[in-house]
Amino acid sequence: MKNLKTILLNPFPPRVSPYLTLMREKSEQWINEDYGTLPQPFVKMMKRLDGASWAAHSWPDAPLPLSISFTRALLWGIAQDDYYAPFQAEELSKVTCRMMEVARGTIPGPEENPIIHQFSILMREFEVIATEDWIKRYIYDVSQYLEGIEIDSSISYRKNINYPSIKEYIPIRRKNVAMATVNDKIELVTGILPNYIVVHPFVQEARNIGGDLFAWSNDLISFEKERQDDEAMNLVLVIQNERKCTMEDAFDEAVQMYNSRVEDFMVLYNDVPDFGVYTPVVKKFLEGQGLWISGYLNWFEDTKRYSMQEQLN
Template sequence: MSIREELIVPKCYYPWETVQSPIANAFDEEEKEWYDNDYTFISEEGIKRCKPQFLSRVATYMNPTCKSIDLMRPCARLMIYITIFDDYFGITPRDELQVIADRVYEVMMGDEPNPDEIGILRQMAQARKEWLANGMPQFWIDRVSINFYEFIMYGMAEEIPFRQVENRTYPLLAHYLSFRKYSIGMWPYGDLIDPATDSPLPVHLYNHPIVQRCREILSLVIVIQNDFASIKKELEIESESLNIIFILSNQYNLSYQDSCTEAMKLHDAYCQELDDLHKSLPDFGEFQELVYDHIQHIKLQISGCANWYYNSGTNRYEPKGFIVPQYGREGDEIVIPHSVFVKK
């Protein structure tokens, strides 16, 4: 029996509740329209792969206390466009990715996409308008824009050397976590707590080291969650190295099963740290309840994301679930139109 047949991937559990969203499937039909109207740079086959992933449900599952369709709609847009961005531009060279990141930042901060620019920018601009219409302050727009930029340049760009099919290499665990905590997208995902709860966290509270550590733990836990969820698919990809199970196996000469055990130990330690920090927050004065509630929603994002993996019906982690990264490819998908990101 092969390693693949014998591997038992552990399931993630949490010492806090999992809340069910009252609007969990609210955007199932709308997101199909978004794909058809603004994701036409993906091939027809690529769009077919996207629709059964239920990416809009990531927003509702991870922000399960939100009952407002209007508050959640731009969050659902972000969940989709950050995921498709990562899939589609995952092997783009760093210098070209820099150009794209700069343009994304401009649009998220207020610049309007040109008519001939790629449709994903229209989704970003529309989300920004909806957040502003729902009362989100400019300092929060600044925050999510910066965090999206860092997702691209501190995360995706740092993965490029390990995405070379002809030269499979593994980062060390510490290095992997240093960039994967950005490329997993959880810094901007975590920002969605503010609009989903209609409670923007002031800058001085957001910058507090305890809050920043809790946000970092959110990212690190979801890295491991995601790697468990995608391991079945990634075992089939001969060149894949960016999964904590592969990395632990390579670095410490472990079986994949023992690597799963070690990864879960790390996952559980992060969760315990988050729970401990939440229970022992420093004195935030008049903002105590606001900060406590924000950290509570970080925890709900973690358990909500696991709930999405296990119970949403997504087919994202099945064979051919992802769209094909496009740099330099021809055939079943179109080549990335990088030039549309460059202002004439």
């Protein structure tokens, strides 16, 4: 794999939370004590992830309680996708329905999967600190994430993959990468925006660009693993299928798309319109997005999630 740090634009300097050690302790505790009842290969994957490092790099300014909740949320998001996505459509639909019940306040029974319990805990943690409107928005964005997993599952995990076109891929990937929920969590650090600001075309464009940057950087990092796992929703693989080109050419085109999207983001970042009293909050939100994208790229150096050798151990 080419050195992504040298070829991907990354205008935001690396930063890390001062609470990383505590976040790692919590993460290891949850994986051992809560997720530990799941199949051991899955538990090993969760340990290789180093979700605490991901959260620490991506939300460096979050206070400790939020940093802990964000770590929990990242672990849940990965667990939800990796564990449930290979399920058959009917079973996966049942999981989605159950998750939405839990999102709206239903408490799972003791016999239910620890992934469901962790989601219930993080929802209750967010309810304590967020506004009612934020919670409603977050629940909707979680539903879009779960829908994205279902769509992905319907075309992945088979040898004869019917890849989407690049045009079809983008809106689906925005859903199943869960960046909408990440954007929501960024607001918990930079300031919660009222709904009339969130739906403004400028903010919506920033949210979409953030989703593309997260998804496409992930796809560039993970395309070798995802090709081996017969996954369809990867930009490099989608480009290669549509263009009928070499994998190297597809990779290079994905890099160009990513860097062009970074330039689009910086245009927004440097020219925030007047939102009245919320103008500085919107500016902080975009800065938070930049830190997230930069943090994800820096976390990649810590995680063993995408190491093919590690997956054999």
